[in-house]
Amino acid sequence: MQKKLLVVLTAVGLLGTGAAVGASGVVSKVTGIWHKDITVSVNGQSTSLTPVYINGKAYLPARDAAAELGYTLNWNAKGKEIQINAKEAQEAELARMLGVVVDVKPTDKAGQYRVELLGYGDQRWMILTVDKDTELSDESGKAIAAADLKAGSRIMAEFGPMITMSFPGQSHAHKIVFSSESLVKEDVIQSIEKTEDGWQVKFGETKDGKSVTTLVLNAGKETSVMTAQGESVPFADLKAGDHVRAYYGPHLQESLPPKGPLHFLVVLSDKAQLAPATIEEYRELAWKHVPAGEKSHLITKKEEAAVEEVDSANIGLMASTEAQKKKLQEIQAANGKLVQVTYSTDQDALLGPLSMLFTTDTKELLGFMPRK
Numbered sequence: 001m002q003k004k005l006l007v008v009l010t011a012v013g014l015l016g017t018g019a020a021v022g023a024s025g026v027v028s029k030v031t032g033i034w035h036k037d038i039t040v041s042v043n044g045q046s047t048s049l050t051p052v053y054i055n056g057k058a059y060l061p062a063r064d065a066a067a068e069l070g071y072t073l074n075w076n077a078k079g080k081e082i083q084i085n086a087k088e089a090q091e092a093e094l095a096r097m098l099g100v101v102v103d104v105k106p107t108d109k110a111g112q113y114r115v116e117l118l119g120y121g122d123q124r125w126m127i128l129t130v131d132k133d134t135e136l137s138d139e140s141g142k143a144i145a146a147a148d149l150k151a152g153s154r155i156m157a158e159f160g161p162m163i164t165m166s167f168p169g170q171s172h173a174h175k176i177v178f179s180s181e182s183l184v185k186e187d188v189i190q191s192i193e194k195t196e197d198g199w200q201v202k203f204g205e206t207k208d209g210k211s212v213t214t215l216v217l218n219a220g221k222e223t224s225v226m227t228a229q230g231e232s233v234p235f236a237d238l239k240a241g242d243h244v245r246a247y248y249g250p251h252l253q254e255s256l257p258p259k260g261p262l263h264f265l266v267v268l269s270d271k272a273q274l275a276p277a278t279i280e281e282y283r284e285l286a287w288k289h290v291p292a293g294e295k296s297h298l299i300t301k302k303e304e305a306a307v308e309e310v311d312s313a314n315i316g317l318m319a320s321t322e323a324q325k326k327k328l329q330e331i332q333a334a335n336g337k338l339v340q341v342t343y344s345t346d347q348d349a350l351l352g353p354l355s356m357l358f359t360t361d362t363k364e365l366l367g368f369m370p371r372k
Helices: 062-068 276-289 322-333
Strands: 052-054 057-059 071-076 081-086 095-106 113-121 125-130 135-138 153-159 169-181 183-188 191-194 199-207 210-219 224-227 243-248 259-267 306-311 337-343 354-359 365-368
Touching (some): 062 081, 095 259, 113 224, 113 259, 125 153, 183 199, 276 306, 276 337
Parallel strands (some): 125 169, 135 169, 224 259
Antiparallel strands (some): 071 081, 095 113, 095 153, 183 243, 199 210
């Protein structure tokens, strides 16, 4: 935010406590009192400025005061003019993230894409808007197209400075640098073993009644293990039978079974999925409750709204009635579940998605999730 110039700076404000009287009468002698006991601060930060009081008004050295306030000062001797200019605004600090693309979808706006990203850095899970203002290149600096991004792309992203308070956070991608493509495998872990250099994760299948290893992935210090929400998972917590999504390769050793490096391992939830008919029922209910002014902003179609069962604990719900608040408290006290229906909108970068929560028994609306 630009600082405001709160003091009047004049030629006399270049202050000595006296000045010679000129024949033109333009310059006159003044007498001031230097108050060393008074401190001057800018935006709460102390400065070395000391005011001089003349006729009850505080004056500060023009050049020093301008510098403290974030301005530059130039003295135009010919025109006897002090010029105070705002410094060029510093580029807002951007967040950075190294990760893998989970999903890419075009939005209703031409040339705009919604990119879901998991990784590490300033954030662990993000949804980024990529458009014509996003700088896209590979590591050599060669420009690439947003349409070239796909699930498994390993990238470095710069985004912000504004990030929504939704979960996951959402922001506009300022810059994306493409690193490489990963192969993607979603399966259960056959076995996992500790090695000298890290961990070895094996996947397999059953043939003729026997378990056969079909892929071996080697994980090291650079391998990230996380949930689908970006929460870190220790390798020691992994076990055979865990449902995971592996991002690996793309180059594999020509061996049996093939072997390759593991970049990211996403531990997928084993919670029960809602039945298709139940999902459709909640989509119908949610559509009826979308505020009329919001429907024009929806990117998600009615039949594509995300529907999932969530824990009621720590839900920051915007319940509008006392009955809804009471119902939510009862469900939370019983450690119950809620059903969340979510729509993406063209305002996600600023406000986050539109989400509403319903009860699992009566299927009544409890309220909307905060959007910022």
